Amino acid sequence: MTASAQPRAPRLLLALGLGLGLALAPALQVEARGAPESFADLAEQISPSVVNVTTTSVVAAATGGTPMVPPGSPFEDFFKDFMGPNGQGGDEPQRSEALGSGFVVSADGFIVTNNHVIEGADDIEVEFFGGKKLKAKLVGTDLKTDIAVLKVESPEPLPFVAFGDSNKMRVGDWVLAMGNPLGQGFSVSSGIISARGRELSGAYDDFLQTDAAINKGNSGGPLFNMDGQVVGVNTAILSPSGGSIGIGFSMSSNVVAHVVDQLKQFGETRRGWLGVRIQDVTPDVAEAMSLSAAAGALITDVPDGPAKEGGLMAGDVILSFNGNPIKDVKSLTRTVADSPIGEEVPVVINRAGAEQTLQIKLGRRETDEADAPAPAAGKKAPAETPSAEVLGLTLVPLDEKVIKDLGLDKSATGLAVTHVEPTSEAADKGVAPGDVIVEAGQQKVMKLSDLQDRVAEAKDAGRKSILLLIRRSGDPRFVALAVQ
Template identity: 70%
Template sequence: MTRLRSGTLLAMALSAGLAFAAPVPVFAFGAPESFADLAAKISPSVVNITTTSTVAASTGGNPMVPPGSPFEDLFPDQNGPQGPQRSEALGSGFVISEDGYIVTNNHVIEGADSIEIEFFSGKKLPAKLVGTDPKTDIALLKVETDAPLPFVQFGDSDLARVGDWVVAMGNPLGQGFSVSAGIVSARNRELSGTYDDYLQTDAAINRGNSGGPLFNMDGQVIGVNTAILSPNGGSIGIGFSMASNVVSKVVDQLKQFGETRRGWLGVRIQDVTPDIAESMGLTEAKGALVTDVPDGPSKTAGIKPGDVITMFAGNEVTDANSLTRRVADAPVGEAVPVVVLREGRTETLQVTLGRREDEEAKAFPAATPAPAEPHEMDILGLTLAPLTDDLRGKLGLDQGAEGLVVTGVDQASEAFTKGLREGDIITEAGQQKVLRLKDLQDRIQEAKSAGRKSLLLLIRRDGDPRFVALSLE
């Protein structure tokens, strides 16, 4: 490929009568000459955390040594059960107020009998646990001190851009205070939690860095270093820090209540995929599709299965996760407007939010699926049979359960690819109840007559509902 100088390329373009829009300026900033001033400013707020806990009695992990053996002196404690032992663990944290509140990871202090804080100055103080949130892996500690402590503030993690410089601080591998630098590699990463919103960074993070801060160049905390992706246990440049905009809300609640108090809408939801959008006649695959409405705030307000939630408290809902996070951040007991799309029309409903933690504490019986014999009709890659009392008993369902039971799935079918399995119950097709096989056939014919390429099915498994769109072609 021949490379042309910019002047030559411009001359050629002008001679050809072509015109170009003015280029958008791109500002590239070089690496800081040094991170030393920033490190000196923020280091006094970063702490090392040592926890001790009692390990339960063990029968010993090494080979048993027979009494009188010549090796008995080498393994004096290996014969017989071992008593409870003390164990120590190390982590990191940071001070967020001059009166001694400290943020770290929940997994750093989980199960600890005692917690000791070591400050940058070398001073050590005992800490008490204020509260924890396992869902975001955040814990809040408190030390008592007469002198004001140096502290740092949370920054706005939403302003962090991919490519921005960041600095991680902590106690990696128990080596003491350490600083590493890198960039924001990615945003909005999800690992396994409902409220996950991680910043990914290539700043070196290792064991012992857990709970330590991730700083922007203004010395504000924009993340809490929580996890790494590594095949060998050491940093390979893929670390994850829980975003400060999540952490700060959790910390405020832990400080005020000693526990989290998240809003609860009272619906089960899933994403609106392109095929589901097509099957429902939607123009965009956006929003959160309601699959079930148990007794609670949403049912009282009139939300129904099959509704697509498009707005919550004045904010657009793009997918199920965005709705979950917005609801969690909303105040418990507050009435909020929820806009739903139902049968092609929008409706605004006022929902008074409950508290999620109260609902999660309740126990719900789970159905026990069992294989059923193939029966009656093969359609859409499924073998289906209407629910009978005998099938309800075999599947562990309530006598009031209705629908069509999946008794077989063609492994080469789209239905199998999309996760349908034996024992699943189809309760709706085309957002209408199906009780008989003919009901499903009618819904298929109606969808084809309307020019639809797929049919939306509501599937229940172990009592949990979800929508699946299957192709009719």
Template identity: 65%
Template structure:
């Protein structure tokens, strides 16, 4: 038995050591996946500029120079010109579907695909998703094309080996190896889920694949962090579990079809959780419920969404992504905490793209005269004129913040003149007395803070302020 245990321990140690050792070579993997990786060349027609060129005296020796070589800053009597750009991509099906970045082909009049074999084909654009910077192309080929498949990016671990393949700096097919440096990076988009890697990624690699050691695509190389435009070992690939869903929708509809719940939400911070009497800071706090699916389902401002369609909601980003991935028109369940009790609601999701197309712009945010001071804020009861000026719905009651003590907690937490306090302790406030009463109640209940609902340019958010 002792010998068997020793052998098992030795095998485990050998396995762990093998996982830490670099591959002897990436050559077999590169040879296997390279036929599916493509170079992309785009051609765009740029209209001639309309600004006048520099004034050159007639007969001057510079006149011939500028006529022959063009004015540096003007139209120089030239017509439209052609501009070329380079990028990378990869084939995902034998019938010619190709994935790349949207920014590689955006605005292109012509798209040419060069394969590893040297073969060239023209591509047509099937659809794009600027939010994730993904585009889907299609080529027609007389013979089946070599292709690669998406892997499960959620299985990628920090420290795993990866291979980036593409067309860096227009130099043609190139391979670079590295590891997964970090996961779940956000850059600027709502649906960002980037894999960070130190595999060399440069201009021209955009749209190319990031492979795991099984030859599966776990990311689309999209961006680099660099002070000089070249690789410094910080590259970002959009995770395949995001990309594959986008690609499926582009292939089927030519555009994305993301689910839409119709709520404005914010994260539940520890101080907000304490003010609401929650056991932990998790879920998505509903700040407003405009007309839409959530309102029809009975969701209310102040609800904390703790689960969506049977899956726990960690925070607002988690909820947004889960709703976006859900099927449009599909009934889904929401578990919400309301007044300390859990409720289950059923909502039929709308389509985000349609909702965003009809959203009204926010109003301006002017300041108004001061009246009373409480919790470090100078407040005034909102008037009819101010409702319109501050972009508030007609009939909105509340207190306008007209000034703040810059050393106060309210200022530190982002409140500014022009904000409007409409609720305190999840009860409406229409006067200074109402707010004072809510503060007194919080103190009597032994709470350290009170939850305020703030509207700025009509947009709501919750803020917890200390009442001690």
């Protein structure tokens, strides 16, 4: 939930006890650092750059008529006063105020906050540490990272803060959170980095988790390192009550800084777009593909777009993009987003066991992605003959009738899944009736014997598993199933 939103249901964390008989690890030599004697000097230095954000919006009148109150009820006078003469007062539009936080990032008045702080606002006002208030205008927003940039006009230069490198923050490092919690005005709380790389719901999420107190109203406020640099934007909390329980999330500065630069320059984001469907390379997938390590991003589909034009194919594993090593889907998504649009970038891939480098000219996600065709809706496959059972799956080849029943393109090929053994590995990995197997061992399968041959080849080669390319409602993914 956001730090200014209603709380969601709490998560229940269970502590699991370890069994006895564990060997004791040798003592580690570490350098312990004492807590700062005081944060006062740092707080005094950075406070002038932090602002309270007040938004005002007009809320439509509630409908439903006047509440029914029995004559003589003790609430009768109250509702008369509340509703106004003739019970009409509540039908008029009302003005609503909301509070949040932000921070100044340039002397000429650019201010960063959360999008959910200012969303739907008619008027935005910022209050500075010294009490000065200025009207702000909205420069731009990014829904994917929940970041907004505001601008105020000031006759004198404003105190501001710089972004630090969030990648250098380590679990256990001290941090300060500043903002306007619960509308109480400027407030400082201290804590440490509790975890890194947290994801909540977005493709570009890279949150720092902290136990510094963050409450409603802290949204959009800065998280500082001990050098007075912003390493995060306080965005959300995990709480059963709506108040801080020491689990707060700040969007990392390395994500925010790039977004802010684009919003200042263009008023919108301009992210690179590759145009592929991808999945992580898990250990079983790596084994099935004879890869040396479970790393990279495995391409499952290449629709029309930059990737297809540049020669990328389903089954390729992206190892490096524009000079940056790719560990998983998340790192590729962020790297592509931050890469230059309309320029060719080098992409290192593993294809059929050999590395090669392709040059890909990126599109723009905000425009090109919207033009990409959506996958067609799929249906469950009916039982059909002839069929065969392989790897816990009952399969039938695609013929005219099966293709029609599944709503597939007439040119579709492969094997349709009609039943999945409930206790099989395939069931554990989410294979379901209606799925279509189009490749096995990175070779097309059109007949039942094709899959049986690929399984036999994998066994003969001493491999433990085989890689299947499966399509569901047009959306492809690779699944590795054991053959031994």
